[in-house]
Amino acid sequence: MLNVNLGPFALQVSHLLLLAALLVATGVGHLVGRQQQIGIGNSLIDMLWAALLAARLVFIATWFEVYRNAPWSMLDIRDGGFTPWAGLVAASGVALWRGWRRPPLRQPLLWGVTAGLLAWGAMFGVMGALDKAAKPGLPTVALTTLAGEPTQLAAMAKGKPMVVNLWASWCPPCRREMPVLAAAQQQETQVTFVFANQGEDSAAALRYLSAGQLNLANVLLDPGTALGRAIGSTALPTTLFYDASGQLVDTHLGELSAASLASKLNQLRTRTDPLTKE
Incomplete structure (x- = not known):
């Protein structure tokens, strides 16, 4: 929780x-x-x-x-x-x-x-x-892509550390932090970023992304907010940091700044590097 x-x-x-x-x-x-x-x-x-x-x-x-x-x-x-x-x-x-x-x-x-x-x-x-x-690992919650295809977080990991951001277009701090996360997704190619929209349909999510000119990969839909319930958070935004083995390393409730995100990613790399070398 x-x-x-x-x-x-x-x-x-x-x-x-x-x-x-x-x-x-x-x-x-x-x-x-x-x-x-x-x-x-x-x-x-x-x-x-x-x-x-x-x-x-x-x-x-x-x-x-x-x-x-x-x-x-x-x-x-x-x-x-x-x-x-x-x-x-x-x-x-x-x-x-x-x-x-x-x-x-x-x-x-x-x-x-x-x-x-x-x-x-x-x-x-x-x-x-x-x-x-x-929560022994990645939540096994049914999500869908913007195209309506079913998927789960485990299918997105691909053996990399993962950052999962829970957001909604009506959430002001979500909107403020999104450019920071978008820039990190472009720069941190060894980390999988997933953006799980909470409670909205594809039209609302696409409308926000288009208006903000945000070119994000791995945008998923969770219309029933099952992911938030699974990880014990009803607050938005919530960001989860998983290592390459799918174990939860850290969490952040509220808006991420560029510095706080950099700190979390550094911790994630420190946790992941030994696994990568083996």
Whole structure:
């Protein structure tokens, strides 16, 4: 499962797991420090902000050449461009600094952070195991080509890594990211890009592609949105990254920037290269 729906809002499961871990950390820190009336909520918030800022800045620095062409996109964190290890280092630095300045805070903060990390790891592990058991490989969902011919994702793979984009013509972020994906399809010839339209017929898809002058290969139709249900996502756009063996390597909910797509493709190549050499 990639997201859950709360009314009209689609919330990423990964974000909910992080929120749950923060609540666990806050609760445990409160219990440990209650005799001295010490809470760690403010420290955890500062750690979170420092982690987000550092992770974003390092990601931008890593992919600066890509961001250079669209500098304002550096501010759009919806592309999911973060470097986790940088965030972890920054959060640890804030925790050490807070503990050094306020010795009574050390024990509640240590126990709270430890409990939060353990809770996050356990929840993430359980979700990962459930997803792996439910989706061992490429979804076996019946799709059709724009010409009306039946097909499946496995028939499109051809032994290459695969990027599967779930989109619709009425979806603004889908339309914004489509030129980025179209350019990548032209450049990344060792990766199969598939564009699975959700809930529309061929006329609507062709009308959008023609109006946008998008020359895309491997455009498929999923009028019943069965693919979205199979991978556990009702949010659009959703992009899935599979290695050459058909195993899911990464996912992205929301609009992809050129930098975030380049980062995902780099991860996909790293995962695929050892298989290619064998």
